[in-house]
Amino acid sequence: MTNQRQIVGHSSPRKEGAAKVTGRAQYVDDLTLPGMWYGATVRSTIPRGRIVSITFDPAIPWHEFTIVSAADIPGENAIVHVTSDQPCLASGRVNHVAEPILLLAHPDRAALPAAVAAVNIAYEELPAVFTIEDSESQKEIIWGEDNTFKTFLLQKDRQPVPDKVWRSADCIVEGEYRTGAQEQLYIENNGVIAEYSTGEGITVRGSMQCPYYLVEALAHVFRLPAEKCRVIQTETGGAFGGKEDFPSVIGCHAALLAMKSGHPVKLCYDRAEDMAATTKRHPSRTRIRTAVSRDGKLLAGEIDFTIDGGAYVTLSPVVLSRGTIHAPGPYHWPHLTVRAKAVATNIPPHGAFRGFGAPQSIFAIERHMDKIAHTLGLAPEEVRRRNFLTTGDRTATGQLLSDSVDLDRLLTRALEESGYHTKRAQFAKENPGSAMKKGIGIASFFHGAGFTGSGERRLASVVTIELTAAGQPRILVSSTEFGQGTNTILCQIAAETLHLPYDDVLIAQPDTSVVPNSGPTVASRTAMVVGKLVERAALKLLSILMQSGDLPEDFTPEDFRRAATIYLGRHGELRSTVEYEPAASIFWDDERFSGDAYPAYAWAVYIAEVAVDTATYSAQVTDFYALQEVGRVLNPTLATGQIEGGIAQAIGYALYEKCIWQNGVLANNQMTNYIIPTSADVPLMHVSFEEVPCPHGPGGAKGIGELPMDGPAPAILNAIEQATGIAFNKIPLLPEDIYEQVERMTTAPAETAA
Amino acid sequence: MTIKLTINREESAIEAPPMKRLLDVLREDLHLTGTKEGCGEGECGACAVIVNGELVNSCLVPVLQAEGARITTIEGLAGEQRLHPIQQCFLEEGGAQCGICTPGMILAAHHLLQKNPRPTFVQIQEGLAGNLCRCTGYTRIFKAVQQAANLTPVP
């Protein structure tokens, strides 16, 4: 075949990179349409209650405005993900602060804030619930019969843990671990521009991850067929899950305004509104009880995993599912029961954020493994080694790990490269005499790529590669670029498969009138699932051209162009379309929560070094080693960038980012008071990859987008435990929390740590 | 009122209320949308531009105070045929992921290298600390700036 430089595995330059570095990339707020108006949202100021009256201050010239309420909704007043409980616009009842009630539009953007402030809403307040504990207590029922959105029961081998295991164990170790909400804080806020025409239907452009999700939402709210709901993703300035389900809300809102005003309407949030009103990472509480042997083997476990879903169901069942499956960690459990539930509170609904339940449950198990180690007097790495899953083992859901898994070797390599043992000993020696206490900690973990179980089968993703009029291949997918490198890797895969230069391959802007549904851009599925489909579509295209007789077996790019042009001349178009083919071997039982949870897993060991300043009680990550086995590295620069970015976000999750709600109102909805790491706060990061090719992905690739979010937080708190001698089990861990604990221990030294 | 500015070496006269934010004047009146709004409070640096040789957050500048100023936006950095070395290095080193922080970040890097052509790693960290990035974890950005510094001859 044609000899050419390898493209997959090479750091091909970002496809849309030149536009980004020159400021030419067009994000939604950069766009203006002729006759465009602007929208704004009137929101609930109370966490729960009934709307009693809505009055409009006569000081505003309301005749200039379009006003939309729930009554204007042509279809169903619901944003449906899993259930229909979330209204598109509240009418009658509100269940969280910032719940949308009315929409306004006006030709002058500057006129809107005063108008929003001039809508007076009177409520009859009802008692609200803000914590997992309050929700569980069911003193106040705020959702359904029992405030519970969803429950799962995972039992290894579908059996409860036998009593005798608890009774005969050498040791029982128990712990409770908590994680807080986290704001995605993409630097580009949510925004869309909508157009409505009675003949053509709706067009929405905007910042989003999943154009087809918005198509469905629009079809539902407007009672229109999907073909009349066109969605176009504009260049998106960060997403991280925060633009997975939320665009369904803002997109329907803008479309309603466009419908009623007769104008295109731009609805772009500012930072304060975006932070107050959109989804966050689910807070969690995990209680773990383990029976262990004296030499550190896990004998049995019971894990109680609870997440706070906010006011409406939205994606909570799916987050819960992933959290549940990852709760056991990368370990072998002879017996295990995981009881999981998602509960309701009167906070804006929580949603997707990179990791999607796994960072929460992995935080718990990785802290717990260290607790087991300390309780038994064993080294943390030893306890992990003695329990690692390996090739041929079955996971807690009963999935056979037929691909090679060697966490033992990964751990050894990570310990060596980070100088773990030397540093651990050195810190132990130096800490007593030092004002800066240092520590080094480990996390070992995994992350399933793709949708859970039969999810990919249900998605039935479709990919097309077509030839442009000039004979260039153009990829048509609904998979979106938002920094992770979708455009680049898919073009690399196609280029290599087609034996063409990377620069010759195009990828279309995701426009649902042009591209098929290749599924949402979530769940670390794009490289593996969609990438594989791109590879197949490219092979199919090649075979079509080959069969036409105009493409020689050994062809140059010029030959390809010539053959393509001839084919187009003869047939008018060439579209190579493929659909996802589930591997027959994948089997998942949703009811029993057992079977093959994911087609593939990435495996990782992360090591964090911290320094805790005893004057200020602030902990800083000073060095970081991230080693992961990912199947195949499609683009080293992009892959490394993904890991580094995920580490920084997870450092924020562990040490800096706290959502402070006061009576359901987000008090710190500004960048000044919601603290993410700056360039001066990140450690040196040492990222390395190993590759055990997986049959499901192109070139063997698995997913990596979410993996780096899972490991840093527990590794950091494990390190802080070495540094301070205190076991902290709640994140975000702020200096004030460290101070409070140190204070408590100094005044009552006999107490054990919280 | 009429306010005269020189943007990317071109003189402009715009009509705007004196308190209109320079950011909005650039984006709306001059259609230079490369400068972005990320927070509106001077924290994220996505709106950074160079005014009379100094990096400023344009969301905090009333346009009247920019009267007569020489302003460089991201659009003014690349030459006719070629990218500015900083832009080229961002491309090569993976300094841009989603790209929304990139214009401000590149201008901050440009400003840093103008003041300090051979910055240490710590000086790069400090020089960029006013520009928040949520995608990269900054590491590739540091590499890009180090590369750009190596490429630029010291005058």
Place this chain on the structure above:
Amino acid sequence: MRSNAAQYDLIAPGSLDAVLEVLASSTERYTPIAGGTELMVAFGAGHLQPRKLISLWGLEELRFIDVTSDAVVIGASSTFTDIRRDAVIVNEFPLLARAASWTGSIANQNRATIGGNIVNASPAADSPPALLVYNAAVTLVSARGERTMPYREFHLSYKKTALAPDELLYSITLLRNVGGYKQYIRKVGTRNAQAISKTALAAVARVNKNIIEDIRIAAASLREVPTRLPAAEQALLNKPVSTETIAQARAALIAEAKPIDDIRSTASYRANVAANLLEEFLRTL
């Protein structure tokens, strides 16, 4: 962006005298705006109450750093970058240069003025603790003339200063008399850069044969105004640096501090960390 720019007026008279004239005699109330790094945040958030503003930006009469043999006089419109770049300030008043280096970001330092920082009067402001331990004097100016007062008397209560409605802060004077003093400043923020202060401590001390002959300590976010810490100073003045005096000074600081709980931090943390910073300084003496 929650304000309508068309509803605001901003005037920029070309000279200090013209500005003072407006402040003195205009029937409308004009609020001075210098670099805007504070007021424009409120403007963007829709919270800027004053609709009429008068610009101090570009008035060269307010933006200067004059060095004489015994004093440094800093014009109120000097930016934090101006301060960081001044060799005399960097060498002789390093606490102020350092405070300037951690005020916001470089982009903000290029616009934020020391006058604005002082007059905005946040108890968390970065430059006041340094100015307090340097015994700064402030000169206020109006159409009626000028007056000078110790900076220590400038903050009256929470966000209320001694400025009369027609007055501007003109300059800050530092006497070049801290040679031979040990100096310390540290800010505790929410992260390493671009952080609002949870607390900050500045101190200068002259020690002779282990006896503290002079000591001045000031803090941010321990009271409703930037403040000296006289009780802590008294616990140390004319005393040796010892474990006892350190403990006494800590206790005095904690007793005189009245910090608050807010979304950034807690009162207990602030007071105790400030005491730790004081101890950190004392141990270098």
